[in-house]
Amino acid sequence: VIASIYPEAHVLDLSHAVPHYDIPTGSWMLRNAVTHLPVAVHVAVVDPGVGTARRGIGLACGRGDVLIGPDNGLLLGAAERLDGITLAVELAEPRFRHHPVSHTFHARDIFCPAAAHIARGTPLSEVGPQLAPGDLVLLSETPSVVREGALHTQVATINEFGSLMLSAPGAFLADLGHPAWVRVSVAGQVYPARVVRTFGEAERGERVLLIDSYGQLCLAINQGDLAVGLELERGARPSVIIVAAPSESALRGGEEAL
C-alpha cells in the first residue's frame, strides 16, 4: 500500500514478532528502537482485541518524527523518547485512507496510507482533526520506586529468550548501592540473583540481574529461560521487588526471610 502511494519510500521492517494483542511489548520494542532510527514516519500496530472505537492517531514529535498507529497506548512511550508530542491528530480524512476501509485491517487501510502521504509531504495537520494529548489512551504502568531499600518495579515485557525486561532503568542499581548479589521476589517466588554486566560473567544456568542493551534492568538465566522457570507466559507483567544482599552466603541463609 505504501509502495502504491509513494514508490520511492524507504521502508524499514523493524519487527513482526510482537505477540498478538500484547500492547506493552509493542510499546517496549517501539520506544527502544525509535531513538536509533533516523527521523522518519514510524507506523506501529498491535492486533486489536476488544473495542471498536479505537481511533487511528498521528503524533508529531519534538525530534521531527511522526508516529502513526492506534490510540491504545502503543505510541506514547516512543513519543516521549522522541522529545514529546508537538501535535496529535485523528487519522480521519478520507482522502488519506485506502478504500473500502475494512473493519479489521487498519494497518492497510488507515495507518499505512496516512504514513505514506505524510512521508511524501502532506502535513500531519491535514490528515484529521487535532486531539488534546491528554485525551489519548495511556498504558497502565506502575512507576518504579525504591522504598526502604527495596526496588519496586514491574515486568515491561518478556523477550524471546524468556528474560524479564523491567520498567526500571539501570540507574536504580546505584540506589541499591551497586550490590554484587540481590534477592528477587517475582510471581510468588523468591530467589537469589547475581548482578553481572554481561552474561559471560555468569555460569551457565545461573540467575542474573543485569542492565540490558536498552539501559533497563533485566532478570534472566544465562542460556536458560527464566520465564519458563517462573511459569510466566509471554504478555505477563507481574510486579517485581529487588533488594540488595551483602553476599551469596548471606542470601542463601536468609532466603526464607525475604
Added chain:
Amino acid sequence: VIASIYPEAHVLDLSHAVPHYDIPTGSWMLRNAVTHLPVAVHVAVVDPGVGTARRGIGLACGRGDVLIGPDNGLLLGAAERLDGITLAVELAEPRFRHHPVSHTFHARDIFCPAAAHIARGTPLSEVGPQLAPGDLVLLSETPSVVREGALHTQVATINEFGSLMLSAPGAFLADLGHPAWVRVSVAGQVYPARVVRTFGEAERGERVLLIDSYGQLCLAINQGDLAVGLELERGARPSVIIVAAPSESALRGGEEAL
C-alpha cells in the same frame, strides 16, 4: 540472486509465513495482496511436495503485472484478480536461469533469476515457450453456492489466529438475508455464531461470522482460536454450511435440528 542480476530492483518481502506444502494458503495470501501492490513482477513459491515434473511458469496479466512461480495452482487466483492471463510461458530458457540449476531450490535457480531479468526489461515471451492457459495446473476448489437457504462453501485457509477464512465472498450474507445469527456446520460440529462487523461487537470468547478485510466471509472466536477448538490443523480445508437463524434463542433451541 535478484540483486546480482538487477541491483536497482526494488524488492518487497510479502510473507515468509506460508506453512510448508500449503498451496491453498499461499494462493490465498498472494491473491489478497497483489491488488494492493503496484504493477510489478511477483514471485511466489510454496515448498514442493511430491512430483518432479512441476514446471516453472510466468504469467503476464491484464493489469500489466507478471506472476512467476511453480505450475501448481499457486498463481492462478492472483492472475484472476489482476485481470486475467494475457500470456503464459514455461521458464525454460537457460540464459535466464542460475547455473548449476539445483533439483530442489527453484526459487533461487529459476524463479528469481527469471523475475529479475523480466523486471530489468526482458520480455516474458523470450523466457520460454508459450503455454495454453487451459493446460496449467488448477487448485481444486469447490465453488460457493446458496442452496435451499444454506450457504455451502469451504475453508480457503486458516490464519495465524486460528480463524477460518472461507472461499465465499461477503456478498453471500445478502443471500442469507443479512441475519444477526447463523448456525454453522463445519468439521462434524454444529454451533451458533453471531454475525458482526468487527470483533469489538462480540464478547471475548464469542464465536462470530464476519466479513474479513479481504471482503470474504470468516469464522472466528473473538480473541480465541477457533481452529484449535474445532481440532483443525493448519492446511485443513473442510466444507462449511451456514444457515440464517432468526435469533439466538431460536438457535439454541434448534441446535440439534440442523
Added chain:
Amino acid sequence: VIASIYPEAHVLDLSHAVPHYDIPTGSWMLRNAVTHLPVAVHVAVVDPGVGTARRGIGLACGRGDVLIGPDNGLLLGAAERLDGITLAVELAEPRFRHHPVSHTFHARDIFCPAAAHIARGTPLSEVGPQLAPGDLVLLSETPSVVREGALHTQVATINEFGSLMLSAPGAFLADLGHPAWVRVSVAGQVYPARVVRTFGEAERGERVLLIDSYGQLCLAINQGDLAVGLELERGARPSVIIVAAPSESALRGGEEAL
C-alpha cells in the same frame, strides 16, 4: 543504526531464523548465501553464549567483500567461499561504534555501525588493529573422509524441515560408486536410504540421501521430519557413516550387519 549512518545503504535481510546460540547453523547459512550475493559488506550475528572476551572482527575477502561479526567461527566458512581472507581487523576504533556501547547488543553498537561506515567508504584497515588470520576462533568440524568404503562425515545443520545437512560435498557419492541405496548410521540408529536426485523420485515418508541445493549431501524423509524420527534436536551435530548397498533387499537382509 545503518540507516542513520548511511541512509542510502541498500540493506538485504537474509534470515532471522538461525536458532539461538547455534553458530554452526549460522555459519552454514552464511557460507551458502554469500556466493549468490553481490560483492558487499555482510553482517552476521548469532546470539552469544558464554564468554565476554568475544571480539568483533572484520574480514576483507579475495572477491572484494567484507565480513563483519563476532570472532567465534561464524564468518570463516563464508570467507573461504569468498576466496579467502586478505585482511583481518578487530573492530576496536571508537569512532566507528555506536555509543554508549552496551555489553549485550553488539550487532547494534559495534557490528552494524562498522558495516555502515565501511559500506560508505571507510577502509577496513582504519576500523581497528590488524589480526593474524591464524589467531581467529575456529569452529570445530570433523573433516569428511571415505575410509574402507564408508563415508565418515557429520551433520552440519538440521534445517526447518528436519533434514540433516551434512558437511560432505555431493562429490563423495562418486567415491561410494554412485549407489542406488545406502545404509546410514547416525545417532545410534542404522537404516536404509534411497539415493535420489529429487524428493519427487521418492515415496511419501521414504528416507532418502540426496545432493541438496548447495551441492552438499543431505539425509531426509520425503515430506517428513527425519530429525524428529531420530530424536535429534536442532543444533545437534552427530557423526554420520554412510556405506553403499547393492540393492534394497541386500540392505534389508544385512541391516544388523552394519
